Amino acid sequence: MTKVATVPGVGTATVVFLIIGAIGIVIAAVAVLGGDLLDLGDGFVSTELLAALVGGFGFSAAVVNELTGDALGVTAVVFIAIFAALPLAFLASYLVKRMSNMRTDATPTRADLVGTRGVVVTPVPAGGFGEVRVRIGGQPVKLSARAERPVPLGTKVVVTAAVSDTSVIVQEVPEQ
Template sequence: MLHGVDTVQVMATGTLIFLIIGGVGVGVLTLALLGSGVLHLGQPDVDGPVSLEAAAGFTGAFGFGGAIVNELLGGRTPGMIAAAVVGGVLAAVPTGWLAARLSRAARNMRTDATPTRDHLAGAIGLVVTPIPSGGYGEVRVRLAGQPVKLNARADGPMPVGTRIFVVEALSETSVHVETY
């Protein structure tokens, strides 16, 4: 306390501006990630040479990097603010490059084909609900490494626990089975 007045550290205006820029970058990045993946906004190939994620990562790192440098320098003069801009750019360039690489890798990631009913024929599994004569029961098979429960018919009755072989897929959710 000096002469009855509290001394309060006041954030430099430049730092506040840099923090706002960083916050805008994070907000745009959030919308880019949620918008394309969850909300289905835009097309992944409309970004042009620079993806929205890369631009948002660059902007966020520029703002927060500039704010850090500005506060460390006590940026109250134009020269110090210019140094903070340089510091922000030094933080933003690798961040933007990394964001571009990661977003491109995520978009171009190879995935397995979605299994269809044609993949059910030949699967081996177990009866989990008895299969009556002329009716449906349930079987569990592994399809693409995942357990799948299906309605099943058989030429004769099959009790729970019987190992089965899928002969034919009658629909997307039902199969014809034989004892394995």
């Protein structure tokens, strides 16, 4: 008969339950880091639900077993742990579905550049290219820029046309 190594003061059943809980963490880690390795699809039972169920069962059983000692017995501990793990699993599954269906902003396009205000970071010569920094969606973006007249460093500009996704035509913003 194989003996499970125990920690002093911790029962064998508790160690087994902790190992089951750790397996739940491993399932979640592999699902997150391993891509499609453990993908169960979008059905009723998802990888997240399985990980939360196994982890919740193992850790709940370990806690109940340690708190009650031998007073309840392993069978009662297992039933209590299942009762505790089911809501955790369904909550985890619900939260993952809500996050995966969360709306996000549309990806900025070339049309979103027109009308954007910015500042010249590399002087724009007449007929040549310089660089401007604008903010799109709250993020700073550096773009190649042309202008009808030379525009010096630090000048505030507005984008009047987008030649490509990375190249724009700018015009100085009049001082107010």
